[in-house]
Amino acid sequence: MRAVAVTVAAEAAAHVRARRRELFGSDPTVEVGAVRTKSTITDPVTIADTESEDLIRRRLTQLRPGDGFLGEEGGGDAATGEFRVRWVVDPVDGTVNFLYGIPAFAVSVAAQIDGLSVAGAVVDVTTGDTYSAAAGRGATLTTADGTVTTLRCTSVTDVRLALVATGFSYDADRRAHQGRLVAELLPRVRDIRRIGAAALDLCMVAAGRLDAHYEHGLNPWDWAAGALVAAEAGASLRLPAGFGADGELAVAAAPGIADEFLTLLTEIGADAPITSRRR
Incomplete structure (x- = not known):
C-alpha cells in the first residue's frame, strides 16, 4: 500500500505541476471557470484539485479494486x-x-484501516520530493534525483527553542480565535511559521525542519498521510476524531518537547476545539 500511495501521489503531483503551468504561465490571472469557492469566499478549489482527485481515484480503482475512498473535493465512502x-x-x-x-x-x-493510517505518501509538487511511510516500517524522504533519507524528528528538549508551525481556518470567527492563540504562544517558543499546507507541515516535523505543528479544524485528508510520516519519524501525535467542522486540535511534536508543548497549549487555551459561531 505504501508503494501504491507513492506511485499514485507522484502521478497526481506531475499532473498538478503541469496544470499550474498551463493555467498560469507567467500570468497570475487564471482562466474563467478554473477557480471556485467552497466553505467561504476565501476557501478556493481549482480545476487542478478536481482533476487531481479524479486521477487518483481512477488509479486507485485500477491498483486497489474494492477499497474505499475519501477525497477532499468529491467525498466518498464511509470510514467503516x-x-x-x-x-x-x-x-x-x-x-x-x-x-x-x-x-x-x-x-x-x-491508506487507512479502521480509521488509522497504515501507509501514505505526500509529494511536494514543486520540488518532486516524496515523503512516505508505512506503519511500523519507518518514514523516508525521496528527492527528485532518487536520494533516499530516513526521517527523524529533531532532538530538541526545550519548548522555548521550538520552531512551531500552525495554520488558520477559512472561517473568520475561527481565524480571529486562532490569531489570539498565536499571540499567546509566540513569546514562549523560538518562532512560528505559517506555511499553508498541513501535510507538508507534518512532514517537516518528521524531517526535522520544524519541531512541532498544531492546528484546529483539520480534516482527515489533511493529516492522514503526513501524520503517519511524522509518527514513523518519532513524533508524538494528537489527532482529531472527526472532521474539520468539529474544530478539534491536531498536534505533532518532536518527542523531546511533546509533553511540554501539550502543556503549553493547555495553558494558553489551545487544547479545546475552536468552532464557528455560525455553525
Whole structure:
C-alpha cells in the first residue's frame, strides 16, 4: 500500500505541476471557470484539485479494486463497513499557495484501516520530493534525483527553542480565535511559521525542519498521510476524531518537547476545539 500511495501521489503531483503551468504561465490571472469557492469566499478549489482527485481515484480503482475512498473535493465512502481499507486523499493541499505560485503545495494519499493510517505518501509538487511511510516500517524522504533519507524528528528538549508551525481556518470567527492563540504562544517558543499546507507541515516535523505543528479544524485528508510520516519519524501525535467542522486540535511534536508543548497549549487555551459561531 505504501508503494501504491507513492506511485499514485507522484502521478497526481506531475499532473498538478503541469496544470499550474498551463493555467498560469507567467500570468497570475487564471482562466474563467478554473477557480471556485467552497466553505467561504476565501476557501478556493481549482480545476487542478478536481482533476487531481479524479486521477487518483481512477488509479486507485485500477491498483486497489474494492477499497474505499475519501477525497477532499468529491467525498466518498464511509470510514467503516464494507471496506477494510479506505484511501484518504487531498488532491492539492495548499490550494491558496498553488494559486499564488508559492512553492508549498502537495498531493497527499493515505491508506487507512479502521480509521488509522497504515501507509501514505505526500509529494511536494514543486520540488518532486516524496515523503512516505508505512506503519511500523519507518518514514523516508525521496528527492527528485532518487536520494533516499530516513526521517527523524529533531532532538530538541526545550519548548522555548521550538520552531512551531500552525495554520488558520477559512472561517473568520475561527481565524480571529486562532490569531489570539498565536499571540499567546509566540513569546514562549523560538518562532512560528505559517506555511499553508498541513501535510507538508507534518512532514517537516518528521524531517526535522520544524519541531512541532498544531492546528484546529483539520480534516482527515489533511493529516492522514503526513501524520503517519511524522509518527514513523518519532513524533508524538494528537489527532482529531472527526472532521474539520468539529474544530478539534491536531498536534505533532518532536518527542523531546511533546509533553511540554501539550502543556503549553493547555495553558494558553489551545487544547479545546475552536468552532464557528455560525455553525
